[in-house]
Amino acid sequence: MKFTKAPCLKGEITIPGDKSISHRSVMFGSLAKGTTEITGFLEGADCLSTISCFRQMGIDIERTGDTVLVHGKGLRGLTAPRKVLDCGNSGTTTRLLSGILSPQAFDVTITGDESIQKRPMNRIIQPLTQMGANITSLGNNGCAPLRICGRTLHGIHYLSPVASAQVKSAILLAGLYAEGETRVTEPYLSRNHSELMLKQFGAQVSAQENTVLIRPAKELYGCKVDVPGDISSAAFFIAAGLMVPGSEILIKHVGINPTRSGILSVCQAMGGQISLLNEQYKTGEPTADILVRHSSLHGTKIGGAVIPTLIDELPILAALACFAEGETVIQDAAELKVKESNRISAMAAGLSAMGADVTETEDGMVIRGRKPLHGSTIESHFDHRIAMTFAVAGLCAEGETEVLDAECVNISYPGFYRDLMGLVQGR
């Protein structure tokens, strides 16, 4: 897919549903008694992998227009799948499902695509094993495929070495079935969608600072979930609006949960003109319309507790930093190396190829901004967020930018290119 300089971006856009919340709505709905009605569900490949896994475990899931109906069978209602469960490219499906499957009364194998088979799973194997789970990495390399043999579990207090919502959620889901209480303490607070939604489904969950506690549940109960727009997808339009001269974009109904909204405060700290309009609080998640205007930006330091709140937005923030005066330092972000691709090296390579001044570091990168970008051929590494980042960068570069394997955006945002190009004015 090829991109050239855009004169300006203007208009209004409603972006697709939040990926993290969509996954959880299907998972928790499957484990609940009764029907869960989901609106705004993200029809991206990752969330469809989650639907497919639960269908193979006997859950009836209907998709009609914008609504997904999950006919849950209760906490003990899943049945053994007939074949290996394929989580595709989805880390959330693989890790959260491991927590759900560990206490079941059957054995199962789960796997995923080439990228998933390289991503670290010891981070969930270790705590779940401490709870009594029996999980084997079949390649003996700490990665999927994973063989999970159902066992009775007991609660633990896990001090997680990483701030990861996928790790935290896997443990909490196992904790629903465990004997006694389960606690997870993280170094920094990661996204808390599981905690909020589990409560809505009737689980006993409480949180204090960076520790979450869950008590074993007798049942969860189906409910209505309205999935807000994904701030991680909105991020590309926020950055594009700030970067392209003369732009003004209104992004409607975006989730602004504080454990996800670090991009807003960081962009504002860089001098970005971003306003929140129409703030609302529906079904447990705060939302707002985000108005973005082209702005003169300056560099900043991004590290510490803010990192988990913008972990998926760091690729586009790195591109944004190329348009900011002075230096931007991204640190404490070594987690980027174990995402769908190594996002530190993918970003450093792509931005350097476009003429940016970027230095890769052990846990992030340093970008010295305002070197003009020129078009180049960019490896997306089949990583949706890398592809979307360079599509946006291509709108601000001289000449032509080609993003390879660009269709990988279907993981989180089918229709991304159409929506982005729909805002381009004056060509």
Ligand code: S3P
């Ligand atoms: C996710 C958590 C994050 C994020 C991923 C989705 C989730 O991963 O990068 O895209 O849905 O819980 P970690 O929690 O492993 O950092």
